[in-house]
Amino acid sequence: MAHSTPNCPALIGPCASESGPLPGNLSDEHALTLMTAEGPLLEQVCRLADDLRRETVGDEVTYVVNRNVNFTNVCYVGCRFCAFAQREVDAESYTLTLDEVADRAEEAWLAGASEVCMQGGIHPDLPASFYGDLVRAVKARVPGMHVHAFSPMEIMSGAAKRGVSHGAFLEELRDAGLDTMPGTAAEILDDDVRWLLTKGKLPADTWESIIRTAHGLGIRSSSTIMYGHVDAPPHWVFHIRRLARIQRDTGGFTEFVPLPFVHRNAPIFLAGAARPGPSFDDTLRMHAVARILLDGVIHNVQVSWVKLGVDACQRILQAGANDFGGTLMEETISRMAGAEWGIEMTPARFDDAIRAIGRIPAVRTTIYERVISDAKTASGPHIGQPH
Secondary structure (H helix, E strand, C coil): CCCCCCCCHHHCHHHCECCECCHHHCCHHHHHHHHCCCHHHHHHHHHHHHHHHHHHHCCEEEEECEEEEECECECCCCCCCCCCCECCCCCCCCECCHHHHHHHHHHHHHCCCCEEEEECCCCCCCCCCHHHHHHHHHHHHCCCCEEEECCHHHHHHHHHHHCCCHHHHHHHHHHHCCCEECCCCCCCCCHHHHHHHHCCCCCHHHHHHHHHHHHHCCCEEEEEEEECCCCCHHHHHHHHHHHHHHHHHHCCEEEEEEEECCCCCCHHHHCCCCCCCCCHHHHHHHHHHHHHHCCCCCCCEECCHHHHCHHHHHHHCCCCCCEEEECCCCCCHHHHHCCCCCCCCCHHHHHHHHHHCCCEEEEECCCCEEECCCCCECCECCEEEEC
């Protein structure tokens, strides 16, 4: 399919109102033109995205001091992009105890973290109470820690084990102390693509239903996309549009996080059924066009240093993105897939990388409140006003 440069000022003319351009209201055809832009047009898209970023969130680049805890790698779902999952009998399988998870949360708190992010495989033998017990264990040990945990896939699995609705299970977790959810397991919100990637583990409509239910209960979430495998730009535009519709209804998304497919150890790539991840231009387009399509809807666009590395992230932060993600302290899923950029980022390295591109570092919480600099002590981070 050939794509030509739109004949419109600032790429947006056909969708402009008398009061000015409305980037988020681009037609699907126009959005697809931007999502396949090359050369000078891609440069123009990136400039527009960066201008919108500056108008929306200013020149701060935010990040959260957090710890990632993958509490088990035992999983029987069989996603074809995943190199993390193990069978229970495998030599490298593990499941952390509640005390071990609480220990890691406490270590993170004492190091200045405000968030612990917990996700794991879909372990068939964990008790129905396990997810709630995890949250309670962390909150009992570190009452002030923000618990960001459990993808919609984990919610579906936990609710099925408990024999309750998704809403009832989410209420139980909220009452146990769950604060927010990662919007992972989204992959691409197109069931034809999802079937190739995941054998239909979590239909797109179910993912959306669980996210909407969580938002309705006051549990906010991130939103994600995983791209560069068996998908194509039309899927990307549709996916972002769907997230925008959810956000207009619920206001529950804190950010949008594009996640490039890491191919090296992924079964679907090793079987010759997927391409080797997105190109760097694909990644530029994804972040820049997301900023344009989500303008006025989702304000924060995050880069993944784990999957891309710092140098690439610095370029993308000049093409519409404004958030550097989290320090993590430990990272397993991307590393097992073949990511090469380490398992931890220090605040000092974040600050240096941000200042190197002429931007302002800012430590945030999960929900984008600011953490007061130079005030982190063994009592944990000090939270400022929302920004």
